[in-house]
Amino acid sequence: MFRWQVAWRYLTSNVLQTALLIAGVALGVVAFVFITALINGLAVTLTEQTTGSIAHVTVEPDLQIAAVLTAQDDYAATPVSTAQRRQIRDWQSLVRMIEQMPGVVAARPEISGNGFLVRGEAVAPVVVLGIEPEKLSVVAPIARNVVRGNADLSAGSLLIGSNLAHDLGLNIGQPVILRTDRDRERLVTVRGIFEIGIASVDERIAYLNLRSARPLFDLPEGVSQLSVKLSDPNQAPLIAEALEAQTSLRTRSWQEENRNLQDALSAQSSTGSLIQLFAMISIVIVVASALLLSTYRRRSEIGIMRSFGISRRFVASVFILQGLLVGLVGGMIGALAGYGLCLWLFSIKQANGSPILPIAPEQGGYLLVISLTALGAVLAAALPARAAANVDPLEAIQQ
Amino acid sequence: MTAILEVEDITKIFRSREVETPVLNGVSFKLQAGELVALLGPSGSGKSTLLSIVGLLLSATAGRMSLLDQDVTHLKEDQRSQFRNRHLGFVFQAHHLLPDFTARENVAFPAAAPNNNLSRAMRERAGELLERVGLADRVDYLSTQLSGGQKQRVAIARALMNKPNLVLADEPTGNLDRETGFQVMEQMKIINREERTTFLISTHDPEIAARCDYRIQLLDGKIDRID
Ligand SMILES: Nc1ncnc2c1ncn2[C@@H]1O[C@H](COP(=O)(O)OP(=O)(O)O)[C@@H](O)[C@H]1O
Ligand SMILES: [Mg+2]
Numbered sequence: 001m002f003r004w005q006v007a008w009r010y011l012t013s014n015v016l017q018t019a020l021l022i023a024g025v026a027l028g029v030v031a032f033v034f035i036t037a038l039i040n041g042l043a044v045t046l047t048e049q050t051t052g053s054i055a056h057v058t059v060e061p062d063l064q065i066a067a068v069l070t071a072q073d074d075y076a077a078t079p080v081s082t083a084q085r086r087q088i089r090d091w092q093s094l095v096r097m098i099e100q101m102p103g104v105v106a107a108r109p110e111i112s113g114n115g116f117l118v119r120g121e122a123v124a125p126v127v128v129l130g131i132e133p134e135k136l137s138v139v140a141p142i143a144r145n146v147v148r149g150n151a152d153l154s155a156g157s158l159l160i161g162s163n164l165a166h167d168l169g170l171n172i173g174q175p176v177i178l179r180t181d182r183d184r185e186r187l188v189t190v191r192g193i194f195e196i197g198i199a200s201v202d203e204r205i206a207y208l209n210l211r212s213a214r215p216l217f218d219l220p221e222g223v224s225q226l227s228v229k230l231s232d233p234n235q236a237p238l239i240a241e242a243l244e245a246q247t248s249l250r251t252r253s254w255q256e257e258n259r260n261l262q263d264a265l266s267a268q269s270s271t272g273s274l275i276q277l278f279a280m281i282s283i284v285i286v287v288a289s290a291l292l293l294s295t296y297r298r299r300s301e302i303g304i305m306r307s308f309g310i311s312r313r314f315v316a317s318v319f320i321l322q323g324l325l326v327g328l329v330g331g332m333i334g335a336l337a338g339y340g341l342c343l344w345l346f347s348i349k350q351a352n353g354s355p356i357l358p359i360a361p362e363q364g365g366y367l368l369v370i371s372l373t374a375l376g377a378v379l380a381a382a383l384p385a386r387a388a389a390n391v392d393p394l395e396a397i398q399q
Numbered sequence: 400m401t402a403i404l405e406v407e408d409i410t411k412i413f414r415s416r417e418v419e420t421p422v423l424n425g426v427s428f429k430l431q432a433g434e435l436v437a438l439l440g441p442s443g444s445g446k447s448t449l450l451s452i453v454g455l456l457l458s459a460t461a462g463r464m465s466l467l468d469q470d471v472t473h474l475k476e477d478q479r480s481q482f483r484n485r486h487l488g489f490v491f492q493a494h495h496l497l498p499d500f501t502a503r504e505n506v507a508f509p510a511a512a513p514n515n516n517l518s519r520a521m522r523e524r525a526g527e528l529l530e531r532v533g534l535a536d537r538v539d540y541l542s543t544q545l546s547g548g549q550k551q552r553v554a555i556a557r558a559l560m561n562k563p564n565l566v567l568a569d570e571p572t573g574n575l576d577r578e579t580g581f582q583v584m585e586q587m588k589i590i591n592r593e594e595r596t597t598f599l600i601s602t603h604d605p606e607i608a609a610r611c612d613y614r615i616q617l618l619d620g621k622i623d624r625i626d
Contacts, residue, residue: 002511013499090487304495307456309484310512311477394456395570397491398447 003314009323010294020068021290022330028283029373030341032276033364037342039272041360043265047233050261051254051303053140053198055227056236058257059098059107059243060250061086087222094247098228101242103235108135109223111213115120117160117206122168126160126206128180130213130223140201142194148172149192156311157191161202165193178206180216188212283330283373284380287323291384295319295391302388303396312389319388323381324374331373335366400466403564403597404430409462411448422448423459430565430599435591437608438601440617446601447569449617453599454487454567455479456529467564484513488558488566488596492573496542496550496557502529503538503616506556521560528556532586548579555586559596568600572607584610 001257011018088094091109098107111130116123133153143151147162148173158178160170170176170190179185195202214220228243229238236253244251255262295302302315342361349357349364403409409550411423430436431469440446451457453464455471456479463472467486475480483489496505504517506525531540532552537545542553551571568587572580584600584607591598600611608614616623 002515002517005517006512009499300495301497304491304497305508305512306480307454307483307489307495308509309480309482309487310509311480314512314515394451396495397451397456397493 003317003321006263006318007325010298010309010318011322011325017290018326021286022333024286024290025283025326025330025373026278026334026337027376028286029369030338032279032369032370032372033335033338033366034341034359035272035275035279036356036365036369037338037359037361037363039268039390040363040365041358042268044360044363045358046261046265048168050258051233053201054254054257055108055139056230056233056254057228057240057243058252059088059094059226059228059247060252061088061222061246062250069356079274085218085222087219088226088249089222091223091226095226097246098226098243101239103230103232103239105229105231106135106138107226107228108132108138109210110225110227111210111219112224113180113182113213113217113388115169115178115216116208117164117168118177118179118185119168119174124164124167125204126164126178127204128178128206128213128216129211130208130210130217132210136207140198142196142207145196146192146194149190151194152191153207154191155209155212156186156188157209158188159192159194159207160190161194161205162193163199163203164206165190167203178208178216179306180331182216184213185220186216187359234397271313280372280376283327284376287326287377287380288383289320290326291381292325292387294322295384298388299391300396302391303393306391307325307393315391316385316389319385320378321388323377323379323385327374327377328370331370331376334373335364335370338364338369339366401432402429403432404599405463405465406453407463409449409452409459409464411445411452411457412460422620423444423452426462426617426620426622428622428625430597432564432597433591434586435598435612435618436600436612437611438599438617439603439605439608439614440525440601440623441603444617445620446603450567450599450601451610453565454489455483470484484509485561486564488552488561488563490554490558490568490571491565492570494555496545497584498541498543502545502549502556505542505553506560509557509560521589523572525556525560528559529553531590532556546581548575551579551583552586553573555583555590557592560589562594563596565597565599570601570603572602572604580604580607583610588608 045218060342095107095109098104108131113128115126115128117126136151136153142159151159153159172190172193175187175189208218230239233254239257240251240253305315339361340361342364345357346355346359346361408428409423409426413420413422426449438446438449448457452459455474460576465471467533471482497508500508503522503525507517507521510521526538529535534549536553537549542550545553572583574585587598588610590596602608613626615625
């Protein structure tokens, strides 16, 4: 208790100097909080951007290989494909089952395949998605982003992205030939043009009614895949695994398809850790140098204490406690200021309503930074404490 | 009477890289409990050195010493520190008060620090000691707000806080004007009478020395005479 009083008295004896020291510590903490909130915010934003327009879990049929009958007569062998058509036949019950799983928002049956849109001399490759009209916007926010026409997916109508429309010079109400990789074709009418801002979607995807897609891909009853959307994208690997176990179908989570995003996120987080480390090091240096200076200024006082038998432990602990107090106060002030800074930066919005910095003010690592700062400041005080404890009492008296 | 301090054949040689400075050369004497003794000698005769050795702040090069019937010649630093705190009191030429603390806190410090607690009883005792040295109205002043003589009296009160058996005072009046010096000396004398605290006071002022029970004369690192 008396130690705390002495440490406190020392810190408050020179208010300006202590205020500067605490400001220095707080500044390091602000840097720490800012970079932590930014890295975390960036991760959330990137994940949201990525998962906002793709399926979180994709369910596909397993490749089934029929047993091969050994030909009795080698010369009678005919080229028979042993691979069956890949499709999910009982998709209605599967969709119902998946949509009842906790964490699942919706599951969309899809017939997907490759094809071309042909308009006179212009030909463009497309990925055709045959879907139920009411599930148009389950995976990507298409309906919201229709820029021309409307989100009409009745039989024979086609929805395409703005880039694709531009490439083919297509406009609303115009007919175009859709030719698929099963070598079928039909005339469809462009009813809507969307633009969600993701090039790969805006320039490649063509939405078709599920029923119109069936004859084009030779799939009278099954579908080629299910796209599942979750409330929490981070749960995708778990849910994918659970689904695979229950259905014996093949599942893929969005994380498997976006390894480069995971790599980018972990690279970002190592960069963040490095900056956090530098912030901590600068805090330690600031505290150590200030306290070291104070031990030199108080050398004769310390010597006199030692002369009347105050233990080295007591002297050392007074300086350690000064470090702890500076670390705690500086840490808390810095955390508060950092939170304020993050909130302010978060409140500055771009024209489209999103913040200029993808910062997450509530994810600044506040408890972590306060504990680390207190710990760092105590470690920083160790050297000055040692120096103080080793002051020779005679040195002070002889002055 | 029991000897509170026995010094036997103490030698002190300061050694630096090249030079050896012999300062004490076979000093022996005894102090009995309750005595008020002056240590006299010209500047550079080794008074401060001898007091530092007796006060367990400095080790002798050779010789034996016992304090309170305990051989203290070879104590380790932490034991010396504890011994100083419990049994010795120091008053130096410069007051050496802690500037961030009040007179009362300075006086109580030697008791509060080892207990890690500044108790009400300690505050009261510190107040009483300050009253004894005539500073009843300055108890809660910061030490920087006191005059030189007042500071030295606070230092005396501080030396008495843990009821020491022996107080070592190294030219306690050296920085004070004559009148203040005599007052400070008088205070020590009163405490010596009333508490039977033993005092060893170094000085080169014969008038101060005259107020002590007897005088130890130091000359060229040896005791010249005791009278
Ligand atoms: N740390 C030291 N190193 C070398 N010589 C010292 C040291 N301390 C004191 N001396 C020498 O010892 C002698 C006695 O000093 P001191 O005990 O202070 O004398 P006094 O207090 O009687 O004036 C002086 O000559 C001084 O220079
Ligand atoms: Mg001297």
